[in-house]
Amino acid sequence: MIYDCAIVGGGPAGMNAAILLAEAGVRVVIMDRAARAGGQVYRSAADSVLPRPEALGLDYTEGVALITAFESCAATHIAAADVWHIGEDGMIFYSLNGTTRQLQAREILLCPGAIERPMPIPGWTLPGVMTAGAAQVMLKSDAVVAEKAIFAGSGPLLYLIVAQYLRLGVKVAGVIDTTPKANYLAALPGGAAALRSWPMLRKGLNLMREISNSGVPVFKAATNLSILGKTAATGLAFECNGAQEIQAETVFLHHGVIPHSNMSRSLGLEHLWNEAQQCWQVKTDSWGQSSIPHIAVAGDGAGIIGADGAQCAGRLAAFNILYRLNVFSLSERDQRAREDQSKLIGMTPFRAFIDRLYQPVEELRLPKDPETLVCRCEEQRLKDLRAGYEAGARDPNALKSLTRCGMGPCQGRQCGPIVSSLLARWRQEPEEAVGYYRLRSPQRLLSLAEFSRFQNNDETGTGAEVSG
Amino acid sequence: MNADVMIIGGGIQGCSTAYHLALQGVSAIVIEKDYIARHASGVNAGGVRLLGRDMAEIPMSKASMEMWKTLDETLKFETGFRRRTLVNVAADGADIAMLQSRQTVMQKAGYFHEHLLDQSQLREVLPHVHSSCVGGVTSELDGYALPYQATMAFRQAAMQYGARFVEGEVLSSLRHVGPVWIGRTQTTTYEAGAVINCAGAWGDKVAMRIGDYVPLSFAAPMLMITARLPHFAKPVVGAVSRQLSFKQFENGTVLIGGGAKGYVDRDQNTTRLDYSKLASAAKTAIEFFPIMASASINRMWAGIEGYMPDNLPVIGPAVNAQNAFHAFGFSAHGFQLGPIVGKVLADLVLSGKTDFDLKAFRIDRYERKVL
Numbered sequence: 001m002i003y004d005c006a007i008v009g010g011g012p013a014g015m016n017a018a019i020l021l022a023e024a025g026v027r028v029v030i031m032d033r034a035a036r037a038g039g040q041v042y043r044s045a046a047d048s049v050l051p052r053p054e055a056l057g058l059d060y061t062e063g064v065a066l067i068t069a070f071e072s073c074a075a076t077h078i079a080a081a082d083v084w085h086i087g088e089d090g091m092i093f094y095s096l097n098g099t100t101r102q103l104q105a106r107e108i109l110l111c112p113g114a115i116e117r118p119m120p121i122p123g124w125t126l127p128g129v130m131t132a133g134a135a136q137v138m139l140k141s142d143a144v145v146a147e148k149a150i151f152a153g154s155g156p157l158l159y160l161i162v163a164q165y166l167r168l169g170v171k172v173a174g175v176i177d178t179t180p181k182a183n184y185l186a187a188l189p190g191g192a193a194a195l196r197s198w199p200m201l202r203k204g205l206n207l208m209r210e211i212s213n214s215g216v217p218v219f220k221a222a223t224n225l226s227i228l229g230k231t232a233a234t235g236l237a238f239e240c241n242g243a244q245e246i247q248a249e250t251v252f253l254h255h256g257v258i259p260h261s262n263m264s265r266s267l268g269l270e271h272l273w274n275e276a277q278q279c280w281q282v283k284t285d286s287w288g289q290s291s292i293p294h295i296a297v298a299g300d301g302a303g304i305i306g307a308d309g310a311q312c313a314g315r316l317a318a319f320n321i322l323y324r325l326n327v328f329s330l331s332e333r334d335q336r337a338r339e340d341q342s343k344l345i346g347m348t349p350f351r352a353f354i355d356r357l358y359q360p361v362e363e364l365r366l367p368k369d370p371e372t373l374v375c376r377c378e379e380q381r382l383k384d385l386r387a388g389y390e391a392g393a394r395d396p397n398a399l400k401s402l403t404r405c406g407m408g409p410c411q412g413r414q415c416g417p418i419v420s421s422l423l424a425r426w427r428q429e430p431e432e433a434v435g436y437y438r439l440r441s442p443q444r445l446l447s448l449a450e451f452s453r454f455q456n457n458d459e460t461g462t463g464a465e466v467s468g
Numbered sequence: 469m470n471a472d473v474m475i476i477g478g479g480i481q482g483c484s485t486a487y488h489l490a491l492q493g494v495s496a497i498v499i500e501k502d503y504i505a506r507h508a509s510g511v512n513a514g515g516v517r518l519l520g521r522d523m524a525e526i527p528m529s530k531a532s533m534e535m536w537k538t539l540d541e542t543l544k545f546e547t548g549f550r551r552r553t554l555v556n557v558a559a560d561g562a563d564i565a566m567l568q569s570r571q572t573v574m575q576k577a578g579y580f581h582e583h584l585l586d587q588s589q590l591r592e593v594l595p596h597v598h599s600s601c602v603g604g605v606t607s608e609l610d611g612y613a614l615p616y617q618a619t620m621a622f623r624q625a626a627m628q629y630g631a632r633f634v635e636g637e638v639l640s641s642l643r644h645v646g647p648v649w650i651g652r653t654q655t656t657t658y659e660a661g662a663v664i665n666c667a668g669a670w671g672d673k674v675a676m677r678i679g680d681y682v683p684l685s686f687a688a689p690m691l692m693i694t695a696r697l698p699h700f701a702k703p704v705v706g707a708v709s710r711q712l713s714f715k716q717f718e719n720g721t722v723l724i725g726g727g728a729k730g731y732v733d734r735d736q737n738t739t740r741l742d743y744s745k746l747a748s749a750a751k752t753a754i755e756f757f758p759i760m761a762s763a764s765i766n767r768m769w770a771g772i773e774g775y776m777p778d779n780l781p782v783i784g785p786a787v788n789a790q791n792a793f794h795a796f797g798f799s800a801h802g803f804q805l806g807p808i809v810g811k812v813l814a815d816l817v818l819s820g821k822t823d824f825d826l827k828a829f830r831i832d833r834y835e836r837k838v839l
């Protein structure tokens with residue numbers, strides 16, 4: 001089947017875009033690997049397994065309205081579709097129930113969302129160490145929680161999951177906040193402007209208050225974190241007014257999210273280094289249009305702007321796609337876009353404030369201990385990478401070829417950002433000069449048996465009809 | 469003068485040549501437009517294969533195999549070479565007939581490194597091969613190495629003997645002025661007494677600058693590698709007439725090739741995969757080895773390779789210029805030859821002679837056939 005527009009990712013960005021495109025009458029298809037739309041923020045919101053989903057907060061339950069609107073729009077929704085390849089020719093291959101199918105679209109919108117920033121402290125790969133996002137996913141999808149866990153790091157999502165745990169009556173062993181004092185001072189000048197987004201700010205302050213009122217031990221401006229335990233986590237050591245140790249079988253780490261750029265990378269789209277957020281992101285114009293004009297990227301997958309921002313960005317991308325499809329005139333596009341544009345502009349000061357306040361510290365972003373694993377798939381340590389660099393592998397791809405770092409099944413999601421920055425430090429050049437891994441399809445492990453049945457006999461896109 | 473010899477291209481041929489020259493005290497500089505081993509030499513299937521070689525290549529391939537055996541000790545850097553034997557599977561009677569007639573030719577020529585396997589011998593070396601396979605042929609000397617590591621091993625060894633490498637510079641002009649070759653890149657001018665064209669899939673362009681014409685084409689052979697599987701095949705596996713080729717590494721991952729080619733934009737350094745061709749390689753792999761049905765593909769990629777019409781490389785002196793030499797167009801099997809090619813070129817530069825008959829590899833072998 002040939003579509004006017006194919007959207008990958010059914011989070012707030014993708015759902016908003018799909019609704020608009022469908023309303024305008026174009027043939028739009030949206031794929032997501034989840035069984036139900038929602039994305040990270042509204043994961044399973046429409047069919048929650050939790051007895052009291054309200055405990056996760058208003059933001060969560062409000063997602064149901066969006067999901068309902070999306071599910072009743074005319075877009076073709078292919079659920080449980082794992083997109084494993086997108087070609088610049090507009091061909092998309094995806095796995096559905098163990099079979100690869102394909103479709104083609106004139107315009108492509110990628111809304112792949114964010115992933116958590118790796119936090120390579122000593123021991124971060126031991127069993128029992130997970131990310132705060134994983135805690136979220138377990139809670140939202142399966143109503144599973146970890147009792148007496150430690151939460152360490154910084155940023156709104158860390159405080160959110162702690163507060164959600166507390167509301168559900170789950171015991172928390174401690175919150176180790178790594179936000180340095182210097183960040184508060186540096187963020188202060190932007191504080192006044194951020195006050196204009198008072199509801200957002202209040203939400204954050206309330207979370208903090210919930211946590212401090214709960215009696216859970218909170219350690220602020222903690223440094224020198226390392227996981228305790230030899231074969232599995234037994235707790236966390238850190239410094240906060242002297243050396244501290246807390247015992248726990250589960251440690252959740254988190255210090256922010258970064259765009260999930262494997263898809264935009266394997267398409268060969270241009271990327272740039274975002275200094276304020278200390279991460280790579282795809283290069284787009286204000287409509288989300290990438291360096292390949294018929295491919296747009298929106299939402300957190302194009303640069304972290306949060307769930308509210310993702311809604312606006314998804315809509316803006318849709319307006320521009322409608323213009324590109326000759327459904328909207330230029331002035332229609334610009335006029336329809338105004339509301340979302342001004343909303344996004346309104347969010348900027350708050351975003352800048354949050355970015356500055358929770359800017360990740362280098363000591364948590366990059367490993368220091370030569371023994372710390374950087375690539376968990378291929379078990380490459382900092383010292384192995386350094387040795388590879390000294391053997392002449394100065395480029396991320398050369399280092400990957402030499403050490404196998406980044407060759408494992410995660411496709412470099414974990415080690416890629418670390419390797420770029422390590423090489424940047426070692427070469428004393430900016431990240432953009434160093435670059436990133438060259439990525440390829442498949443996006444995820446693909447069954448050889450499934451692939452062996454694949455036939456690209458569908459150049460015209462007529463064979464692989466799928467219905468939503 | 470910057471160096472005695474200027475080598476264009478930092479793949480395995482360029483690095484091996486630099487090593488062999490430097491070893492003999494000749495100053496060599498390698499100019500590489502991207503980074504060392506960025507192309508075919510760093511991303512190939514790592515097959516170190518003598519089995520099934522064209523008759524013209526056998527003498528050099530055998531000599532290279534001797535070198536691979538002790539290459540790690542010679543270079544003092546690891547190449548990842550493992551001797552594993554290679555087995556080409558015969559699927560039917562026609563395959564067996566083909567093998568038998570080759571065997572006759574081989575033995576007449578005095579080559580005894582290929583051994584025929586009957587069905588039960590095949591099953592013994594490859595217990596998981598499909599029961600319908602009727603036999604095969606094997607060479608015990610064969611195995612694999614890690615392409616990027618092996619190329620870097622030559623580079624590092626060469627550097628220890630004083631060879632120099634520049635990366636990120638494209639040779640954009642080349643002139644022979646009196647006794648001197650003057651090469652220019654975007655930033656620098658290099659001068660040397662001799663020039664060696666090791667430019668791989670770009671070899672025809674460099675040849676043109678030297679003054680020689682050659683009908684090189686280029687394509688992107690494709691590969692895929694699986695996540696780890698339980699060990700099921702110790703030898704490297706190929707097939708007599710089917711597009712089957714794979715090897716299982718020590719970590720359990722399986723590299724599947726088979727010769728399917730994708731698309732190349734040579735000027736942009738980019739390749740595009742042809743997924744249906746790769747899918748049929750996956751199908752063949754499972755047909756011959758049903759155990760692979762449980763595998764998962766982790767990565768798929770392609771590398772840019774130069775091909776000659778007869779699938780034999782160009783190796784030897786330039787015909788239209790003095791003190792210029794070529795070694796390119798290895799047609800998807802040049803990795804194994806790397807160690808010996810460097811030695812041949814060093815010998816040619818230093819003495820004008822080599823132990824091997826290079827007639828089949830002359831750069832002007834097609835020019836002569838022009839009507």
Ligand SMILES: Cc1cc2nc3c(=O)[nH]c(=O)nc-3n(C[C@H](O)[C@@H](O)[C@H](O)COP(=O)(O)OP(=O)(O)OC[C@H]3O[C@@H](n4cnc5c(N)ncnc54)[C@H](O)[C@@H]3O)c2cc1C
Pocket residue numbers: 008009010011012013014031032033034038039040041042059081082083084111112113114115116132133134136137157160257298299300301305306307308310443
């Ligand atoms: C683990 C995690 C938990 C989070 N929880 C919250 C939260 O509770 N509250 C909050 O405000 N923010 C949360 N965020 C931040 C999040 O990024 C939101 O800002 C928001 O969900 C972003 O919306 P989006 O539409 O850009 O992407 P997302 O909501 O992330 O949606 C992206 C969608 O794309 C799909 N997808 C990606 N690749 C493929 C593929 N190859 N094939 C098929 N489908 C694919 C994913 O399944 C996902 O559903 C979380 C982030 C993460 C990483």
Ligand SMILES: Cc1cc2nc3c(=O)[nH]c(=O)nc-3n(C[C@H](O)[C@H](O)[C@H](O)COP(=O)(O)OP(=O)(O)OC[C@H]3O[C@@H](n4cnc5c(N)ncnc54)[C@H](O)[C@@H]3O)c2cc1C
Pocket residue numbers: 476477478479480481482499500501502503504505506507508509510511512513514515516517637638639640666667668669670671674688689690691770771772773795796797798799800801802803804805
């Ligand atoms: C996917 C794949 C699988 C393969 N599998 C095998 C196998 O199993 N066994 C085997 O024996 N062989 C195999 N081969 C073939 C083998 O990799 C090549 O024959 C061999 O690596 C060629 O080496 P080279 O040095 O000639 O070329 P390359 O490695 O391509 O090096 C040439 C270099 O020259 C540089 N260059 C070109 N023009 C210029 C210029 N103007 N200025 C500066 N630099 C320049 C290029 O950037 C390049 O790095 C395979 C090839 C591929 C692509």
